[in-house]
Amino acid sequence: MKILSKEIIAKDKDKDTQITKFVVEAPLIAAKAQPGQFIVVMVSEEGERIPLTVVDKDTTKGSITLIVQEIGFSTKLLGGLNTGDSLYALVGPMGHATEMKKYGRVIIVGGGVGIAEIYPVAKGFKGAGNHLTTILGARTKDLLILEEELKAASDEIHIVSDDGSYGKKGFVTDTLKELLGQGLKTNNYELIYAVGPIPMMKAVSNLTKEYNVKTIVSLNALMVDATGMCGGCRVKIADEVKFSCVDGPEFDGHIVDWDELEKRTKAYSDKEEHICRLRQR
Ligand SMILES: Cc1cc2nc3c(=O)[nH]c(=O)nc-3n(C[C@H](O)[C@H](O)[C@H](O)COP(=O)(O)OP(=O)(O)OC[C@H]3O[C@@H](n4cnc5c(N)ncnc54)[C@H](O)[C@@H]3O)c2cc1C
Ligand code: FES
Numbered sequence: 001m002k003i004l005s006k007e008i009i010a011k012d013k014d015k016d017t018q019i020t021k022f023v024v025e026a027p028l029i030a031a032k033a034q035p036g037q038f039i040v041v042m043v044s045e046e047g048e049r050i051p052l053t054v055v056d057k058d059t060t061k062g063s064i065t066l067i068v069q070e071i072g073f074s075t076k077l078l079g080g081l082n083t084g085d086s087l088y089a090l091v092g093p094m095g096h097a098t099e100m101k102k103y104g105r106v107i108i109v110g111g112g113v114g115i116a117e118i119y120p121v122a123k124g125f126k127g128a129g130n131h132l133t134t135i136l137g138a139r140t141k142d143l144l145i146l147e148e149e150l151k152a153a154s155d156e157i158h159i160v161s162d163d164g165s166y167g168k169k170g171f172v173t174d175t176l177k178e179l180l181g182q183g184l185k186t187n188n189y190e191l192i193y194a195v196g197p198i199p200m201m202k203a204v205s206n207l208t209k210e211y212n213v214k215t216i217v218s219l220n221a222l223m224v225d226a227t228g229m230c231g232g233c234r235v236k237i238a239d240e241v242k243f244s245c246v247d248g249p250e251f252d253g254h255i256v257d258w259d260e261l262e263k264r265t266k267a268y269s270d271k272e273e274h275i276c277r278l279r280q281r
Pocket of ligand 2: 223227230243246
C-alpha cells in the first residue's frame, strides 16, 4: 500500500494543521469501491484503525484517493508520511454504497472536510441524471477544498464561509433555507444529502424536516474494528441501535439521535489530547 503522491491542499493556520490529498496504491479496493464507501487504515503496526472515505479511484492505475484532515494523533501521523512511504494496512471498501438513482432535483451539502466525502457522491448523482445543486461551506477561504471539481460535477454551486472571506458570509443552512424556500414556489427538491461536522448535519436535518424533504447524512461516528463487532460506532436511529460501520455510514438525518452521537464522539477527547501531548515531547 504505497503512497503514490501527496499534496497539501489546505492549511489551517489557526490550528497549525493541514488537509492532505494522498493517492495510494490499492488495486483491489479501486476495482470495487462505490460512492459513499470508506476504507480503514492503520498507519503503523501499533496504530489505531481510522476510517476514511474513498474520495476517488483510478481503476487503470489501481489507485484510490484519500483526503485527510489532521485533527488528532493518527491523522497527524498519516499527514507526516510522504510519497514512496507505505501504509501498514488498508482494508475496504467498507459500509453501504450510496443508492444511486434518479431522484430529480438534489441538493448536496458539504462542510469542512465533509466536502471530500460528498465529491464521489456528487459525481454519482450527476451521472444518474439528477439536477445537482451543491452548497460548500468552510470556516475560511483557505480551508475550502475541491471547489473546481465540485463545480464541474454540479449544475449550480453556492459557496459560503463563516468569516465571509470567500463566497457568501454565513452557514450552509442559510443558503439551504433560501433554496428550499424558492423550491416550494417552483420545483421541489426530492433529496438533500449532507456530510460535515455533526452540528452542521444536525442543523441541516432539523431544517429539512420543516420542509419535509428526504435527507441522507453520512455519519462520522468513532470506529474501532469497523466490522460490526465492537459496538464503538453505535448510533441511535429512531430509537433503534445501529452500527455506523456495517449499517451505515448513511442514515436518514431526520431520525438520528444527534445529541447521543455528539456525546459519543467526544468520549475519548481527553485521552486523545493526552497522547498528542506525549507525542509532541
Ligand atoms: C465513515 C467515515 C468516513 C470518514 N472520512 C473521512 C475523510 O475522508 N477524511 C477525514 O479527514 N476524516 C474522515 N473521517 C473522520 C476520521 O476518521 C477521524 O478524523 C479520525 O479517525 C480521527 O483520528 P485521530 O486519531 O487523528 O483523531 P483523534 O485523536 O481520535 O481525535 C481528535 C479529536 O477529534 C474527534 N474525532 C475523532 N474522530 C472523529 C470523528 N470520526 N468524527 C468527529 N470527531 C472525531 C475526537 O473526539 C477528538 O476530539 C471519517 C470518519 C468516518 C466514520
Ligand atoms: S466500529 Fe466496531 S461495531 Fe462499528
